Amino acid sequence: xxxxxxxxxxxxxxxxxxxxxxxxxxxxxxxxxxxxxxxxxxxxxxxxxxxxxxxxxxxxxxxxxxxxxxxxxxxxxxxxxxxxxxxxxxxxxxxxxxxxxxxxxxxxxxxxxxxxxxxxxxxxxxxxxxxxxxxxxxxxxxxxxxxxxxxxxxxxxxxxxxxxxxxxxxxxxxxxxxxxxxxxxxxx
Numbered sequence: 001x002x003x004x005x006x007x008x009x010x011x012x013x014x015x016x017x018x019x020x021x022x023x024x025x026x027x028x029x030x031x032x033x034x035x036x037x038x039x040x041x042x043x044x045x046x047x048x049x050x051x052x053x054x055x056x057x058x059x060x061x062x063x064x065x066x067x068x069x070x071x072x073x074x075x076x077x078x079x080x081x082x083x084x085x086x087x088x089x090x091x092x093x094x095x096x097x098x099x100x101x102x103x104x105x106x107x108x109x110x111x112x113x114x115x116x117x118x119x120x121x122x123x124x125x126x127x128x129x130x131x132x133x134x135x136x137x138x139x140x141x142x143x144x145x146x147x148x149x150x151x152x153x154x155x156x157x158x159x160x161x162x163x164x165x166x167x168x169x170x171x172x173x174x175x176x177x178x179x180x181x182x183x184x185x186x187x188x
Contacts, residue, residue, distance in 0.1 A: 021061055021127040025109070028067055028074055028125055036065040044132060051136050054094060055085040061131055073117065074107040074125055080134055089142040090151060090159055097143060103134035 021040055039062040047053050059082035066075045081100045088095050107125055108117040118130065151159040160168075173181070 021131060022124065023065070024124040025120070028065070034067070038063060038065070042128065042131065044128075047132070051132075051139070053084050053086055053136065053139055056135065057083045057085065059131070059135070061127070063127075065125075072109045074120070076103075076105045076107065076127060076130070078103045078105065078127070078131065078134065080131055082135070084135060084139060086139060086143055088145040088148070090144055090148060093145055095143050095145050097140060099135070099138045101134055101138045103130060105130045 021038070021042055039060075042059050042061060044056050044059070047056065059080065061078060061080050063076060063078035066077075067073075068075065079100075079102050082098075084097050084099060085094050086097055087093070105127070106117050107120050108114075109120050111119060151161065153159065
């Protein structure tokens with residue numbers, strides 16, 4: 001499994017008075033049925049290759065934490081904005097994709113069988129992995145660079161636009177039906 005702690009660097013916004021997306025258990029216990037609002041800028045040094053995201057820029061996370069002492073859960077309601085750089089589906093060039101998303105996550109201190117509850121490690125609550133997964137869910141399946149004029153081609157192949165494909169398809173006669181154009185109906 002990928003260890004996020006080795007690849008995340010925090011750039012704390014001065015206006016947030018040192019708040020980040022990481023809290024110790026003690027800090028969470030002091031909430032005691034109170035909400036904690038936070039705002040932070042974070043950066044991810046390395047992103048797992050399977051996510052298909054090359055870089056993340058200007059990631060801004062704001063949200064609210066709420067500690068439920070009855071079931072020992074921390075509820076996190078997040079709003080995440082930023083820019084992800086993903087490869088163009090045709091040329092593989094970098095394409096900037098501005099996104100905005102929200103996520104509601106439930107964290108717990110006890111090892112539960114509930115798959116919706118994320119276990120808080122002994123160090124404390126770190127929202128970084130949840131933030132990265134929420135961003136990953138916003139990644140478009142395919143994205144083509146805006147204003148793409150020239151398409152790649154090689155020996156015996158070429159990529160054509162959808163418009164060019166539709167034009168060639170409408171003028172082309174299906175070879176299986178070509179014989180019918182010579183068929184003339186006779187009067188009975």
